[in-house]
Amino acid sequence: MMRTRPLKVALLGCGVVGSEVARIMTTHADDLAARIGAPVELAGVAVRRPSKVREGIDPDLITTDATALVKRGDLDVVVEVIGGIEPARTLITTAFEHGASVVSANKALLAQDGAALHAAADEHGKDLYYEAAVAGAIPLIRPLRESLAGDKVNRVLGIVNGTTNFILDKMDSTGAGYQEALDEATALGYAEADPTADVEGFDAAAKAAILAGIAFHTRVRLDDVYREGMTEVTAADFASAKEMGCTIKLLAICERAADGASVTARVHPAMIPLSHPLASVRGAYNAVFVESDAAGQLMFYGPGAGGSPTASAVLGDLVAVCRNRLSGATGPGESAYAALPVSPMGDVVTRYHISLDVADKPGVLAQVATVFAEHGVSIDTVRQQGKDGEASLVVVTHRASDAALTGTVEALRKLDTVRGVASIMRVEGE
Structure with a gap:
């Protein structure tokens, strides 16, 4: 049986993504209601420019006071698609405090303050979903x-x-x-x-x-x-x-x-x-x-981007969060139990492609090879081309640490026969 009282959704931002979210909520209203088990009602839309015409959205829903909107107290879900750190962070935590779960597409905020946002959601027993923050429509x-x-x-x-x-x-x-x-x-x-x-x-x-x-x-x-x-x-x-x-x-x-x-x-x-x-x-x-x-x-x-693909991910989260609201449950929150340290880049081990501009004369290759050996970086292949006293030397290494490669390059730059390091490229996926 479908619950007749609609679940109320507020939308923060009505740009490329936000307008698509509103459109899909309207055009697919019956399907969304059937999948969720209750109708979904757009209860308010916070924007910066209220005079802009937004086709398909009731002008009475438009407001420039996002704070007042999330403080209403009768909202079930707040969808945040304004991006940036502030005011998004404050609006999201305020939404939790006033009883709403949150769906966000805000990668920058989640990367910087995800732990604090999850903690706020847990404190108030609410959901924080963000499928749209990474890779648009791709379920990831x-x-x-x-x-x-x-x-x-x-x-x-x-x-x-x-x-x-x-x-x-x-x-x-x-x-x-x-x-x-x-x-x-x-x-x-x-x-x-x-x-x-x-x-x-x-x-x-x-x-x-x-x-x-x-x-x-x-x-x-x-x-x-x-x-x-x-x-x-x-x-x-x-x-x-x-x-x-x-x-x-x-x-x-x-x-x-x-x-x-x-x-x-x-x-x-x-x-x-x-x-x-x-x-x-x-x-x-x-x-x-x-x-x-x-x-x-x-x-x-x-x-991985665009209004419709990103809105698809937002709506998927909206359906999941609304189902949770009806059942009185919450979905998975932050899982950080492993608490593993994040190693510096110097510890990364991979292969490298290095292109050098060198003097075209005997002994250069031997000097370069010696520098690699002294820093513990094994050479896989070497390709050399020379013309009119100048040459390019392309070296592909076996796997080595980034720190070892950095030391190698610094030493190469000090050689009189090396006129410049034209390119350094890591080789992955092998």
């Missing part, structure tokens, strides 16, 4: 914290930013330079006017923090995530990658140490073999590759 948070709750996740490797994947894919497929590919991404609406959060890896780093925390049952904050942007990736890097049978992706990598005693989380460009499933992820799509003890290798793929 719920599989990690529910479907794989009985398994041991060892690694999460993913493309979690559509803008950067579009740019790198364009560079790979057409030979375009970084700026040319960025200009096209901007023209098509994939990149913001200021793309810093995407291309410098801040967006992906926030998502990596959330994924690592859930996967390893450990609190991982944004500050714990090592981050490198992709603005220095060149057409020459892609040419080298192709010679190795690889491509280049901006990856979020969360790993459990081999001894299980610590974890790492990092975001940076990397070469991956064309045989790896992530290599075939094209355009603005996202994909996340999960490795666990029992389930083995799993891959989640789909659109």
Whole structure:
């Protein structure tokens, strides 16, 4: 039997995502009611510009006073899609205090203050759901914290930013330079006017923090995530990658140490073999590759951003939270019992591709090889090209620690025969 009193939902933000959430709530009202067991009513929408026409939304629901809205006391769920740290953090905690559960898409806030938000939800016996905070429409948070709750996740490797994947894919497929590919991404609406959060890896780093925390049952904050942007990736890097049978992706990598005693989380460009499933992820799509003890290798793929895809994830959480409200239960909260330390980037072990500009004369290769040996970094392959007294030397290493590689590069820069370190790229997914 369906309960006749509707569950009341407040919407904080009515931009690209918020407007889609409101539209779906209206157009799919009957289906949502059938799935939940009660009607869902949009009780208020907080916006910054009330004069803007919002098709399909009753103007009487619009308010600029978000604080008063979440303090009403009769709300069942607050959906937060305004983003940023404040006022979102205060509005969410206020919603808990006044009896509402929360659905959020706010990756930055969750990466920075997820533990405090979970604590506030637990204190008031309310839900905090955030599937839409990572990888848009792709079901990822719920599989990690529910479907794989009985398994041991060892690694999460993913493309979690559509803008950067579009740019790198364009560079790979057409030979375009970084700026040319960025200009096209901007023209098509994939990149913001200021793309810093995407291309410098801040967006992906926030998502990596959330994924690592859930996967390893450990609190991982944004500050714990090592981050490198992709603005220095060149057409020459892609040419080298192709010679190795690889491509280049901006990856979020969360790993459990081999001894299980610590974890790492990092975001940076990397070469991956064309045989790896992530290599075939094209355009603005996202994909996340999960490795666990029992389930083995799993891959989640789909659109990682945009109004409709992100709204789909928000509505999925809304249905789950509303069901919990009807049953008087709450869903899974924070799981941080493992409390594993987050190791520094220097402890990460992987392979490396290093491109050097060197003098084209006898003995250079021997000098370079000696530096690698002195720092305990084993060389796998070397490729040298020379012309008119100048040469390029490309070295691919066996697995070594990031600290050892850093020491090697510092020593190489001091050699008279090394005129510059043109590129350093990690090699993953092998």
